[in-house]
Amino acid sequence: MIEIIRSPYGKIVDKIAKPIDLSMLPLYGEKEILNLSVGRYGKVKIKLEVESDLHALNVVNEYKERYKENKNYHTYQWEVEENKLPKQYEYLIRSEMTRFIEIFSVLNKDPHVFRFSIVDGGFRDLERPVHAQAVREAIIELFNQI
Helix, strand or coil, rough: CCCCCCCHHHHHHHHHHCCCHHHHHCEEEEEEEEHHHHHHEEEEEEEECCCCCHHHHHHHHHHHHHHHCCCCCCEEEEECCCCCCCHHHHHHHHHHHHHHHHHHHHCCCCCCCCEEEEEEECCCCEEEECHHHHHHHHHHHHHCCC
């Protein structure tokens, strides 16, 4: 059996690949998914900005030197208040964020280190989480602003 696999980011590949106008930053993408008929819920808000934390920038530079790589590296940060989106949901979000940042690192040749932060979100105990899908759609919303 053949399985067809495609990336949801194909819609924004041209925007991912071009340099980002730093004057537009920070940018936000937000998506809330509520599907009551199948009991699914997820809400995520992502912020894109230039990494400004000196420790993070030093770690990136050390990594480049250690591995003799001249690749693009970017950072991820969890900044959501625990009462809005408990840390236990991060694994649902982080996997999709990591996948996207890997794609972004390959396609975008901008020399800046960018930080992708999860700054807001939501959950419902009675619903099955769909945070990975919310991340994909929030990223697409964010890059459609570029």
